[in-house]
Amino acid sequence: MKKLLEKLHLIPNSTLHQKLENEEAYRRQVTALFGILSNLYGADKLVLRAGKLEALHLMRSSDLGERVLGLQRIVFENPNLSDIPRKDQIPVVLQEIEDALADMLARRSVEQEIEAKVSDKMQERHEEYLQEIRTQLIKEKSGPENAQTLKKYAKLEKLEHIHLSRSTLELIRPKALSEIVGQEKGIRSLISKLASPFPQHVIIYGPPGVGKTTAARIVLQEAARLANTPFASDAPFVEVDGTTLRWDPRDITNPLLGSVHDPIYQGARRDLADTAIPEPKLGLVTEAHGGVLFIDEIGELDPILQNKLLKVLEDKRVQFDSPYYDPDDKNVPKYIKKLFEEGAPADFILIGATTRDPSEINPALRSRCTEVFFEPLVPNQVEEIIRGAGERLGVSVEAGVPELIARYTIEGRKAVNVLVDAYGLMKYRESKTGEETDLICLQDVEDVLQMSRLHPYIREKKQARWEVGRVNGLGVAGFLGSVIEIEAVAFPAPERGKGRLRFNDTAGSMAKDSVFNAAAVFRRVTGQDLSDFDVHINAVGGGRIDGPSAGVAIFLAAFSAVTGKPIPQTLAVTGEISIQGRVKPVGGIVEKIFGARQAGMTHVLVPEENASDVPNDTIGIQVTTVSTIEEVLAIAFQQEPLKVC
Template identity: 40%
Template sequence: MEYFITGTQLFFSTIIGIYFMTQLINNRTSKCVVHEGEDTKFQELQQLRKVYLKEPLTEKMRPKTEKDIIGQDDALLALKAALCSKNPQHVIIYGSPGVGKTAASRIALDIAKSQPESSFSKDAKFIEIDATTLRFDERSVADPLMGSVHDPIYQGAGTYGSSGVPNPKPGAVTKAHGGVLFIDEIGELHSIQMNKLLKVLEDRKVHFDSVYYNEKDKNIPRHIHDIFQNGLPADFRLIGATTRDKNEIPPALRTRCVEISFKDLQHCHLKEIIRQTVKRELIKIEDETIEKIAWHANNGRDAISILQMAINKSALSKNDIVTNKDVEWVIKSGGYMSLKPKKVTGNMNIGKINGLYVSGQGTGGVSSIHCVAKKVSKGLGDIKITGIVEEEELRQSHSSIKRKSMVKSSLDNVLTVFKAKFNIPIEDYYIHITFPSGAPTDGPSAGIAMFCVLYSAIFNEPINSNIALTGEITIHGEVYPVGGISQKIQASIEAGIKKIFIPQENMSEMYIDYDIEVCPVNNINEIIEDIFTASIIRKAN
């Protein structure tokens, strides 16, 4: 019996020994397999790192200092005021692509770090992410913005995974701690992410949860206990950039931020960008060619892209200088449209007038408004208006409403003034007003222009094309203020207009120095007396 027990023990000891020996051999083998060919792979990786292409001119010319930012003086000053103080603020930047939103934000942070009283330290980070590419999991398995928790079930055979320890990973809000978090296209951020971001902005830290976390578990490292109990620091300043309109951004975010608008670059700014590039890169090009590029570029990035392609075309043709012919080829192949405004002629026209507008991104423009009016049988008149937005939908957080076009509402006001104030029988006329601009028009600022063009058409009174008007009209003939006056005046100057009528409440001393006559008015009678030969009362009689 004793021999049997001894033999059994020896047998099991041998089995156990063989098992552990096999495991040891397997571990050594797996290590060898893991490291097999690592030297070759490492060398291949290093060889790949040595291969690089020259960066495009658009990247090379990206603004790096305050002087490099062109055409955004007011916006950059506002950005500096928001960041370069003891109490920096969150910011939302509105603007078209390619106007310098990202570059200006980086430069503003660099300036803020150099200020003696700034809250930003010298090593404050600028973390940039794009809201259109952010993906997240509602279980917080993956969230590059807020951070995530890698639970043991997802960690595999790692140190924490085998020990059953959840492992929190910091997101962009923590990486930006003490610096700036720049979110491009913030208007595209998912509503769930937006709400989480608002909470982080309020708490200045981000909290994590996990069913695998136990505050009494002594196997969990101290720093992980601290993260789950106190959260990860996330005290940063948010700069959100968007190409959307203000009313499309959640009000909860807007109320926490300073709002800054970057304007579309004007022709002179685009020329300056091209000239800077030409000077820095020692490019031979004619002034006339620079002018042509600037008139076909929507923004600074477009201008540099057209220039780059023209340089490449010139090089392929073995030419030393970039010519108009090279640029015309780029314009044709790229499908670029001319943005050169049509110059006014100074002619006298009946039923034709210049209105003024501002685009969604702050660019002013001149819009020609046409009208025909023909007397018909009593009470059989008709009114048409074309080239406008017929109806608009206003979206709110949980609902949307539709309303009549603002231009149509302005026309109703105009007709009321004609009938109620001046006793003109509008119902006896066939009237057609159109905005032949190629793009749907909306807004109340065309009110006084529509009144004058209708007056011209009804009474055959010519209007000089050297004038332009902007202002809202009431049913009593009063002229109310509108927005974007500075941009409208600038657009008028570029179009060769000599005189512009604006609401009295919009008048500013700085407009006196402009190279154009600016006439403030309070009511429609003041405009009629200025541009027409007889008052409307005498005409009606």
């Protein structure tokens, strides 16, 4: 009976009491676990979660096993759990639930910690973003300027108002074609090339300082006024010096044709560099589109750059290329895509100027250009330039000043520079004396010439006298002709046939060949052997004679020295001599006649085959063509032609 009551819990004993206490502890433990879940998910979310997992009725049950099963379904998120744990299984199940909850709480703690850090970072980024927006708004409102940039800008503006000699030279520079002195033919030729519905590329040849650049600029202005030319009234005139242009094999810097600033190099805009988009930079050929690109000293332009320029002249466009350019990149701006795919327009007229001989210019470039020649200035033209410059300066020049300056230079630019320097001395003298005369004196010019260490261009004007063994030959360097004095002395040899023939070693091998040719012609003409004499022939000044054009002059000097016949010193000769006594053609006839006129010659002998090279305006000098040495002797010694022995 007692055992039955114990089973029915009708009488207490120690074992039963212990079981009851354990069950109560489990109930409190289950209640505590539900509280943890409520705190973890929230009361409302816990009810919703229990409903989805079909554990709501179990959670509200008074039976301990059902409540434990409800905990299992909620914690393990498994609505398929249906086995209610037995009383002896409850401790194990509760331990599993506690372990799972511990993992959940630990994970939630870590997640909360990470979320807190993320929130802090987001707040930090948010504040930085707000600060960046504020800064951008301030920049948009105030612009890119600050105190430092405005100070530098003000300094540049101040510098712009300071002008020194540049303004004086601009004042003196011709403003109209009529003010350019001594180049009437060249200017007419240049106008004919540009004042046409189909203007042509041009190369202007001529010595320095004769107005090539000024003429090109003014001719474009004149052509733009004509209705039948393609030039607009505001057609650009882009001027550049060929000596300053160099080809960059990396194509990073090319001011003439343009270049591509790749993102890895400096130069691309920041937004383009950040997105790895190359940015083409347009060159001078595009800047001159629709106008004239003037390249001074085009003969000094880099050969590779010349070849690239020829391609632009043919295509009238500049092409750009870069390994960084992606045609499929949607971030590429339209203008960059257009430049890479179509190129930049470069339809312009090229005018090149050079002091070189045409033979030294790239043949491919010459074939695409017409050629215009500007002449060296003669003294009276330099004098006219000086007088015109004085008028534009608003000063008077003392009598003799233009003539004095013209003696020292044949370049208009240099002559004007001398006048400007003398103008400065005049102003300094006026500041010392307090007297304003606005008169440039001879003394001012002489001081400038002395300080500049200039020498007269023509040291000696030839006089109407006759000399034995002295002949005026003619040479040319660039576009300037000059007189080469060739002299000879002859003495009978100590022994017949053993005379010596000497000539300057510095004159060159071709000049020596001319001496030997002269010896053969001397024997042919006179019947005498030049080896019967000791003959010394000298080119005064020790200059190098490049070419055979001094052959006639060398023969005349030797002939005069041996025969003792004098030669007029106002006569100049040029021409190659053959061993048969023929006078062969030479180059540089125009320049040589100019040099002879400058030196005061009155008569020039040139080869007959060069007759077409003789200019029409040979005012002040007589030009005679000869074909044989006999004709030369007849004119030089004013006698009948000699008979050949």
